[in-house]
Amino acid sequence: MEEAPDVLAVILTHNAPESLARCLDAVAAQTCPPRAVLVVDNASNPAVRLEDLRSHFPEVYLERSEVNGGPAGGYALGLDRFLGLGNRLAWVLDDDMRPDPTCLERLLVVAGKNLDAAFVFPVSHQVDGSFGAWPSWCAFLVSRRIVDQVGVPMAELFWWAEDTEYLQERIPRAGYPIRVVGDAVVRHDSIRHGHGVPVWKYYYEARNMLYVHLYVKKKVGRYPRNVVKLFGRCLMKEPEGRWVRLQAMGLGLVDGARGRLGIRFPIEPMREQPDGPKGQGLSARS
Numbered sequence: 001m002e003e004a005p006d007v008l009a010v011i012l013t014h015n016a017p018e019s020l021a022r023c024l025d026a027v028a029a030q031t032c033p034p035r036a037v038l039v040v041d042n043a044s045n046p047a048v049r050l051e052d053l054r055s056h057f058p059e060v061y062l063e064r065s066e067v068n069g070g071p072a073g074g075y076a077l078g079l080d081r082f083l084g085l086g087n088r089l090a091w092v093l094d095d096d097m098r099p100d101p102t103c104l105e106r107l108l109v110v111a112g113k114n115l116d117a118a119f120v121f122p123v124s125h126q127v128d129g130s131f132g133a134w135p136s137w138c139a140f141l142v143s144r145r146i147v148d149q150v151g152v153p154m155a156e157l158f159w160w161a162e163d164t165e166y167l168q169e170r171i172p173r174a175g176y177p178i179r180v181v182g183d184a185v186v187r188h189d190s191i192r193h194g195h196g197v198p199v200w201k202y203y204y205e206a207r208n209m210l211y212v213h214l215y216v217k218k219k220v221g222r223y224p225r226n227v228v229k230l231f232g233r234c235l236m237k238e239p240e241g242r243w244v245r246l247q248a249m250g251l252g253l254v255d256g257a258r259g260r261l262g263i264r265f266p267i268e269p270m271r272e273q274p275d276g277p278k279g280q281g282l283s284a285r286s
Contacts, residue, residue: 005088006035006087006089007035007087007104007141008036008038009027009034009036009090009091010038010040010078010082010092010093011024011027011039011040012078012095013042013048014042014074014269015270015271016095016271017272020039020095023093023097023098024056026097026101026187027057030099031102031104032108033104034104036057036059036060036061037060038078039053039060040063040081041062041064041065042065043064043065043067043068047064049062061085065077069263070158070263070267071163072153072155072156072159075092075137075166076153079092079147088116089111089115089144090147092137092139092140092141092142093137096191096272097137099187100184100185100186100187103185104184106122107121107122107181108141111141115143116144116146117143117176119171119176120141120181121133121135121178121179121180121181122140123180123186124138124185127190131185133182135167135178138186146176150166153166156261157208157211158208158261158262158263159201159204159205159208161205161208161209161211162208165216196237196240196241199244199245200248200265200268202230204265205252206250206253206256207252207253207261207264209223210252210256210257211259211261214257215259231249248265252265
């Protein structure tokens with residue numbers, strides 16, 4: 001196997017040891033494997049241990065946050081460490097991603113024409129059998145030059161729309177268009193689910209959705225439709241605790257309109273479910 005040209009795999013994990021092991025196995029099995037791996041432990045309990053990671057890769061790093069910063073804070077921490085390590089490319093994954101063996105190799109074929117402008121995404125195979133191509137934390141490849149130029153994700157967004165702000169808005173506006181590689185595939189295991197959507201997710205989704213439209217996109221766009229869908233989900237699919245969720249959304253909308261970000265609503269730790277590899281149910285990010 002040929003080693004990828006100075007690629008650091010950046011994997012964010014939270015309370016998902018079995019899923020992380022599957023992700024690491026898939027990364028190690030690449031036909032063109034990354035040179036090194038950085039695991040960002042987003043306040044897992046128990047904590048991820050560096051000695052457990054070394055069985056997968058000879059060159060592996062561990063960055064731990066004692067506070068769960070959500071995907072926004074976790075990827076901000078990981079990409080900041082990426083800049084410090086000095087690798088040329090970052091391959092960015094959630095812990096519930098299992099890239100096909102040729103995924104990185106095929107991303108590099110497209111990126112190889114200009115590695116310093118690499119901003120390429122695979123196609124995601126979802127648990128319901130569908131395929132999707134959209135910018136998210138789904139094993140995309142990005143160059144050091146881009147991250148150095150645009151900075152890291154907005155940690156203060158915590159959860160929801162942080163990928164929209166960073167991957168769909170900030171990087172493309174800096175002159176790096178999104179490219180999707182149709183024959184590069186990543187399997188998305190939905191590992192964190194339960195009965196209903198936690199109250200805190202309604203707060204952050206309502207807040208960040210409004211904030212991004214007001215302060216980032218600065219246009220109405222699809223906001224009316226999306227916020228109606230959010231309220232509809234609460235009213236039609238969440239019979240228990242409906243009023244509490246509506247209150248959380250109201251608080252979120254006020255904070256989003258005022259631009260008040262950060263972890264302002266108490267969260268609950270998420271954990272992988274025992275049927276992990278099958279990934280039944282709805283996705284729930286770290």
